Amino acid sequence: MSHPQPLLCVGSLAFDDLEMPSGTFENVVGGAATYSSLAASLLTSRVNLVGVVGEDFDPATLSKLSSRGVDLEGVEHAKGKTFRWRGRYAADLMTRETLDTQLNVFADFQPKIPASYKRTPYVLLGNIHPSLQTDVVGQVDKPKLVAADTMNFWISGQPGPLAEMLKKIDLLIINDEEARELSGIQNLTKAARDILKRGPSRLIIKRGEFGALLFDAGGAFFVPAYPLEEVRDPTGAGDSFAGGFMGYVARTDDASPAGLRRAMFYASALGSFCVEDIGTRRLLEVDSRALAERIASFVRLVDYGGGASLQLG
């Protein structure tokens, strides 16, 4: 058995105001690093969190993170207000529009990795300015696997810093539209091959309710999204996916192609929990038993008896 390793999560902690078909929910604790670290904390014994909060951030939320094994030494407390995002979802929850973004203390966020975090072997860089992501990689000592998220805003607005960042990471985790914009290629398989030439040796393309693809030296690997009967709030699903993925890799201390394929199931499982309730509610409820049950359901969803059973007699 491998020994569970810590995971470093860097990114936003936020308040979200969510206008959902089911009602409006304000002051919902969110942010990529919140979702990712909560998801990862279900899997590995320690998550080192680096982010910034304002004076208005809820101490109770920080306590909850701490009680789940999230180390808060790297969470900076700045004067001013916490990052706030307001969005409105369409009736089918498939699209959303940003109504307001107030960066607040996040505007000047310069991630500082505490000395006690510098040897963290697994790193998840949430969606922040690519130059800051590159800077974080420089602050960590010989990590085993560095994963990063990004978004269209940086792809179109900061192509130079983004290209530099891509050379420093091992795994890029983006969605299908971002993969198309980054590569300029519509076909995802071709887009993946293009992106893998730019630095990262692994790429995950998330497709929301349509599952996710991993591309690496072993070729392509697909994991479906779990077919849920109710989706309440997609906010944070991608971050929970990434946190579940890296949490599993850190727990198993296994970044091999086979290990990453198994991690895709934990990623999809954590993403599926996230959307079952508003904000982080469901992630805070889930325990290891619920996770094992969800993984077992996933196995039923994809189990066909193995490759040998498919050979024609």
Place this chain on the structure above:
Amino acid sequence: MSHPQPLLCVGSLAFDDLEMPSGTFENVVGGAATYSSLAASLLTSRVNLVGVVGEDFDPATLSKLSSRGVDLEGVEHAKGKTFRWRGRYAADLMTRETLDTQLNVFADFQPKIPASYKRTPYVLLGNIHPSLQTDVVGQVDKPKLVAADTMNFWISGQPGPLAEMLKKIDLLIINDEEARELSGIQNLTKAARDILKRGPSRLIIKRGEFGALLFDAGGAFFVPAYPLEEVRDPTGAGDSFAGGFMGYVARTDDASPAGLRRAMFYASALGSFCVEDIGTRRLLEVDSRALAERIASFVRLVDYGGGASLQLG
């Protein structure tokens, strides 16, 4: 080893005029039963085809079908012209519009099952009037598994005959929009549960490039679409999927839950071949070696080491 069984395919043979981003292709041999029987013929040793062609149908095409093990005794030759469909695809091939439909000899199509076909144990009913589908079921002696396709046109226009048909079949194969329209339910998992109460004990929901779901007594099972680098023509992909599915079931003579799960891979494989070239071109090229290679690629796409490997230590 089980003995390969014949498959009965009932449905349209047609000429398609395809306005693709890559050019316009006219007089392309198509029709649901053409695609389904060609796909199935790669798998099982005999496909019994029931359909109708006009005086303008190409004898060479019928010879090709025949040489692939498709029995043509059930293909009626009627006076007049063959069914013709003209469609235009969007640049990304994701949507298409019908420009013209000429039913011609298909307008009066009344499937007559030849005596030599009546004992065919596996039946695939292509998308025709649901009353005709019901009528075909009555003409076959104790089939082991009857599958049917349908479309929005019948769901909205012929709900009574459609409801009757659903009670006579074992498996409905439709796409996601059809499942939503038939059930009146947006969520596919809930929609599936509703549809399974209406007659068929199994349901397949096709989602094009996003894969397909099988629902049965064993729960839900998912198979991805193969991530192709080039898609040239989606016409007939769903019919090739259904033909590949039922062809595998007939070949293995196995309609068990495990057998149907394996069949989903052959369905998706045949659908993936179909879209690689215009019309039936690619299906006519594919041999058992190419099929085995595609299945092996599918295994790599979904292979994660089995359920036991996902348990947390």
